[in-house]
Amino acid sequence: MDKIAVLIPCYNEAQTIEKVIRDSRAALPDAVIYVYDNNSTDKTAEISKAAGAVVRHEYVQGKGNVIRRMFREIDAECYIMVDGDDTYPMDSAPGMCELVLNKNADMVVGDRLSSTYFTENKRPFHNFGNSLVRGSINRLFDCDIRDVMTGFRAFSYEFAKTFPVLSTGFEIETEMTIHAVNNHMQIENYIIEFRDRPEGSESKLNTYSDGMRVLMTIGRLYRDYKPMGFFSILAAVFAIISIVFFIPIFISFVETGLVERFPTLIVCGFVMMAALLSIFSGLILNNMTINHRREFEMRLISLHSEKKEKLKKS
Incomplete structure (x- = not known):
């Protein structure tokens, strides 16, 4: 069992993945870094392997499918999940791990919305969507989650092995949050800095179709859990x-x-x-x-x- 496992789901992130791996190793020198390639058509897998990461593959498309594979295959006391697009500073990772390893947290949410997200993010509908999703979940489930859609989180072993992954796409973050809230797991909000994608790197998130899927997921989970x-x-x-x-x-x-x-x-x-x-x-x-x-x-x-x-x- 690993002490800390850094999990990086990737789809066509050749431009940024090497820096994310390098930053992860600098922040968490004792961690094992796993890159899960999701049918990339660029050199994401090759670059990751050359940078020293353990490269594995998920051949069913969708971020939810990648996370299902990660949690099934990796055993660790603490999991750090971060996107491969270099929008999250890995220097926040040690503090997040500390909450899991020594403070009994089951999920630590990398909170972008309380820091630089609304000024750094150049997509106004993403800003509105994040606020809408956060407000809906906090009201429906009576909780205080500061950032529902963040891709930077830390998890305990117990969370990873009990989380039933039902979603296949970007609504997976919403499902994670509601699972933790509904089962009264210890959730901590950890404020992090956010930077927009570097020029030439494109988001895989579709504002409208993925946003609608997220809202439908909230409704489905409210029906199932409440x-x-x-x-x-x-x-x-x-x-x-x-x-x-x-x-x-x-x-x-x-x-x-x-x-x-x-x-x-x-x-x-x-x-x-x-x-x-x-x-x-x-x-x-x-x-x-x-x-x-x-x-x-x-x-x-x-x-x-x-x-x-x-x-x-x-």
């Missing part, structure tokens, strides 16, 4: 629609003694039934979620013992 809240909102919407259309029918009945729009009345009844079904669905799924959390806690205990055994052997 079913009572999700289905209560759905029930409230159905109930309001039913009541709004029922009121004119009721007023007409009081005035004339006749029900003039039977089809609308029937639809109102079915919509109200949908509201009641949503409430009961939320209750049932909420109990299932509680049982899942119990199983997750037992899994953490098992992993902690497993980690001790691996450390003894190494």
Whole structure:
């Protein structure tokens, strides 16, 4: 088992990857540096190998697929994940590792948004999207995460081995954050500097399509992790629609003694039934979620013992 593993997911980062590896080695001289190449068409893999990194490959396209492979294959007491585009200063890495190794943090978030991100980043819609995603997650999940979309994070062994990677693309950061929050893992915000990509290096993130996928991921995970809240909102919407259309029918009945729009009345009844079904669905799924959390806690205990055994052997 490695003490510290630096994980660098890469797709066509030949321009910057050597510097990222060099900076990683300078900041964390005892760490093992892994570069996971995701079907690059340039010389990312060759440059990484020449720079002294351990190069491995993930042939299914998508950042989520790369991270699934990383966490499955690498055993370490502390993982540092950083993008290969040289936008994150590695001199922050030792402080982030300190929080994992000595302060029991399960995930350390490299917080760009509290420092230089909004001035360095040249894509205004990215600024808006980051603020929207951060606000949505903090409100829906009652937490205080300062930067949800950052690609610079540190993880504990327990986090890496319990994180179920379901996303395939850039929404993976959102999924990581919500997994940690929902399972009451220790999360620390660590302010870092941010610099925009060097000239000639292009972002793989599509502002609109990937942004929509992130928002859909938030909705899906809110449904899965907070079913009572999700289905209560759905029930409230159905109930309001039913009541709004029922009121004119009721007023007409009081005035004339006749029900003039039977089809609308029937639809109102079915919509109200949908509201009641949503409430009961939320209750049932909420109990299932509680049982899942119990199983997750037992899994953490098992992993902690497993980690001790691996450390003894190494």
